[in-house]
Amino acid sequence: MKLPKPIQRGSSWRITVSFENKRYSATRDSAKECEHWALSKLAELKNGKISEEKGIKAAYPFRDLCNKYYQEHGRHMRSARTILFKIKNLDRIAPNLADKSIYDFKPADIAEWRNQRKKEVKVATLRNEHGIYSAVFTYAMKELFLLESNVWQSVTMPSKSKPRNQRITPEDQEQLLQAFGWDGTKSPEKTRDYVAWSFLFAMETAMRQSEILAMRRADLKDGFVHLPFTKNGESRNVPLSKEAKRLLALLPGKDALVPIDKSKCCATWTRVKNKADLPHINFHDSRHEAITRMVKDKGLPVEVLAKITGHKTIGMLVNTYYNPDAQDLVDMFNKTES
Template identity: 30%
Template sequence: MEQRLAGLAKLQDCPDLPSFARVHSPEIPHKLLPMASIQRSGSKWRVQVYVQGRRDSKSFRTKQEASAWALEREAELGGSKLPDRTFAEAMRHYERDVASHRKGSRWELTRLKVFAELPVAKRKLASLGPDDFIAWRDGRLGQVKPATVAREMNLMAAVLKHARRELRWIRGNPLADVTTPAKPKGRRRRISAAEEKALTLALGQRGKLQADTPTHRVGLAFLFALETAMRSGEICALTWDCVFLSSRYVTLPKTKNGEARDVPLSSRAVEILKALPRGDGPVFGLGDQVRDVLFRKARDATAHRDVHFHDTRAEAIFRLSKKFDVLELARVIGHRDLNSLLIYYQSTASELAAKLG
């Protein structure tokens, strides 16, 4: 290796050598031989490599350091050598390249910081195997619910997938042969008329709709969610420029699935929006965290502590299923999987027979 580097450095000192040097590697087929370009940039040497459609570059103090990096990096990009990187380094790249660009990435970014402190994070990627993740999974199951472990495993798998496909730091995914804990069925709790009335009163809505205090506006958000099946985050982020009362719909520019969505408004939903003062900020004047704290405080003052704000979505979908067919409902609430909506259509055989005439 030292002889190859010395030879390359000697060639590059030749005044007749062009601005790039062909780096020969016996591990790489001749037809895929890469090109390494090494040029002076101020007081440093900048090297660029290009292998099989992928580029990388870096600057060094000396030309010999640049040449050494070029040989090693080309071998890595060509697949003849795996880089000596840790799981924590893969997490940092995933955070920078993927997670930080996603909507609602707060949970992923928080978990990645926690993962970086795990013993497995300090291990070299090439040394990790299924047993390492099985041990972590079993230990984690003693601390949190299976659904949480499954979600964390999905994030780890995404990091390893990025390391394999984009960074080319590993050839296989050590999590591929590790069983993910079974997730419990999603919560689809109905909200009874008594619960709706008690919570509405606890949130300060008595008779005429009120919007004077934050608690009042949480009450309006609760009622609005029951009318539209919009998520809490979508309601709190709604702005007046996306509200079209005359046409009776609101536009959500960016939703959970990454696509825009128009949500039709019932007459009651229009009434709720008209009760709110217009301004430059969010329609309901609430942040999601403030909404959560105030809702819990009001709810805990009632006898219905099992009700969550997000239960409004399931209840609203049940109600809308009586008015829309499954394709219309999917469009309104932003679902892509029609099968997941069938549970909301619970007509009995007798009710269906009545439709036949």
């Protein structure tokens, strides 16, 4: 086959080859490099065609499939940031799988990866990574029709660890505010002020950090905040307590109520909680604490509470996020007898 001539465009050269009625192009620094690329590309395409006719599938590296999954599907998901991180760090997370062809994956490969990863990260992290990579294979199976089954689903993952039940005491809250250097009465100005404000607002509303950061002034209604997009994919309305309304009144009249991104919020939170000597407290613990207080102080029935928090599964709400201590249970029990 006669090669087409490279075409010069400015300081670079471009060449286009055709195979099976499809066009492939590349830009290189010189005409000679274009010709080398064209020869190599045509050989690759011909070999792939021959292999396909013989029933041999051309190699498809897991890395390439992950990138395609993110570009066509993952980047549109609410968890896009996490998905991208797990894909970008594939060489560190799964070094023996990154360049392996998806057609060559065996259950033993996944099990070997699981056993090694268990030594490096927590079970929750391992399960999260397994879920993302399994979703990539499901995409290849149901959307690209490259696979007939998902090998990741044939390997057992460690059971979930015991649900977190960390409470935030009034003393912890005061200690954190002192470390933030914000007393909760002035309009927030600096990043750390807004993170402190977000923490207090979460304690009043049980809203997730991402939901608070995404709030817009147009979302504020009479007595509640409307969340158009949430983790479970549905909107919900969160009633506002007197304290929540007071906190909202402190914010400047801008559209973005909390003008910081998630990365800056997380970094600031980690730095300040360590400064407060409370490294064991996570921002998400505010959701646990808020839900527990709503039951204790307001006596909300579980079906109403689920509407406020956005939980579709009552079991998750009760067994994971409602964390009463023994005295809370005694007090509630005694109320029923009075």
